[in-house]
């Protein structure tokens with residue numbers, strides 16, 4: 618499993634633009650006050666603040682809520698975003714960010730740390746990399762390919778737009794978007810022919826204790842994938 622941390626490759630920070638104000642909807646979800654817009658300048662310094670950010674509307678006309686923690690330091694300073702769970706099957710980053718915030722004491726801090734916990738609500742719910750939507754007969758959307766989102770796009774695009782414009786915009790100087798290996802193990806075997814393939818799958822792999830099922834696919838042509846499209850820190 619490959620562990621990697623990408624530094625804000627996808628999230629748009631829009632640091633120079635000031636948000637209007639923190640907007641409370643009047644609701645609470647599991648004891649946390651619901652916000653539809655954040656301005657960290659409004660919040661009391663030297664304290665930890667917990668919210669539910671109201672994201673996109675669900676198909677039933679309700680909302681997806683994203684847990685947000687703001688550790689606002691007693692003294693002013695840089696504002697850092699810790700995002701985890703943009704891919705819903707990447708669980709370790711969520712635990713890492715929660716542990717980081719459990720270790721913070723805003724009274725001793727300069728600057729502000731903001732945690733965005735599992736913004737891909739459908740992905741977290743189903744432990745999947747993608748978010749399932751019903752438009753156009755159903756589609757699996759990779760949330761990390763939707764930044765900065767579209768106001769009137771599909772559910773995932775709108776959710777990303779709301780996070781970009783109502784939560785991140787004007788509140789963040791630098792962001793760390795945490796990723797890791799997801800569910801599933803990819804293992805490569807090389808066999809000499811179909812008989813050997815059958816033997817491998819049915820006589821060996823299927824008999825391993827704990828294997829519930831196997832899938833096979835046939836590559837007619839294999840082109841090595843390139844990973845030079847922008848994950849490097851510049």
Ligand SMILES: [Zn+2]
Nearest residue numbers: 704707796797
């Ligand atoms: Zn990821």
